[in-house]
Amino acid sequence: MDPGIGVVSAATVLLFVMDPFGNVPLVLTLLKGVKPERRRRVIVRELLLALTVLLTFLFLGQAILDLLGLQRESVTIAGGIVLGIIALRLIFPSEEGLMGHQPDGEPFLVPLAVPLIVGPSAMATVILMTSTDPTAMGRWLAAVLVAWGVTAAVLLSAPTLYRILRDRGLRAIARLMGMLLIMIAVQMVLNGLTGAF
Numbered sequence: 061m062d063p064g065i066g067v068v069s070a071a072t073v074l075l076f077v078m079d080p081f082g083n084v085p086l087v088l089t090l091l092k093g094v095k096p097e098r099r100r101r102v103i104v105r106e107l108l109l110a111l112t113v114l115l116t117f118l119f120l121g122q123a124i125l126d127l128l129g130l131q132r133e134s135v136t137i138a139g140g141i142v143l144g145i146i147a148l149r150l151i152f153p154s155e156e157g158l159m160g161h162q163p164d165g166e167p168f169l170v171p172l173a174v175p176l177i178v179g180p181s182a183m184a185t186v187i188l189m190t191s192t193d194p195t196a197m198g199r200w201l202a203a204v205l206v207a208w209g210v211t212a213a214v215l216l217s218a219p220t221l222y223r224i225l226r227d228r229g230l231r232a233i234a235r236l237m238g239m240l241l242i243m244i245a246v247q248m249v250l251n252g253l254t255g256a257f
């Protein structure tokens with residue numbers, strides 16, 4: 061990720077990685093067994109847990125890299141590979157969905173907050189942000205909050221979006237985001253390889 065990247069650009073990349081529109085049908089499926097009056101509360105709780113995870117990786121990302129002895133380039137390449145896999149699943153979805161079969165019931169942290177809202181690629185992206193320019197924490201924090209805020213707005217309006225777009229519309233948006241995501245993934249791998257060699 062370019063050190064000179066702005067808040068909007070960083071938030072856009074993170075938003076594509078988090079893929080809120082692609083997650084709408086999955087969120088609705090996961091909450092099918094939850095009482096309708098509790099669904100919004102569960103979504104809010106899971107969004108707050110996801111934000112906590114994002115902020116943890118944002119502020120402790122470099123420490124995690126140092127602890128594991130990882131170079132920035134390895135995180136870039138790994139993040140690109142994970143992004144590519146997610147993008148392919150968005151473009152060519154399986155019958156069981158992006159995360160595979162999930163049991164009914166009320167989710168707690170897994171699988172809604174992690175890895176659905178904040179997956180390995182989102183964690184790698186925020187670590188990458190801080191490792192490219194550790195002095196720009198205010199910019200990265202703003203990007204995380206913007207991306208999370210848009211994600212929250214989309215997921216909280218999931219029932220309304222579903223009524224408007226239906227399955228076909230949501231699938232089309234998910235595939236479009238998958239196409240954009242795979243381009244970002246390829247660029248991340250290229251950036252990592254360029255830095256390594």
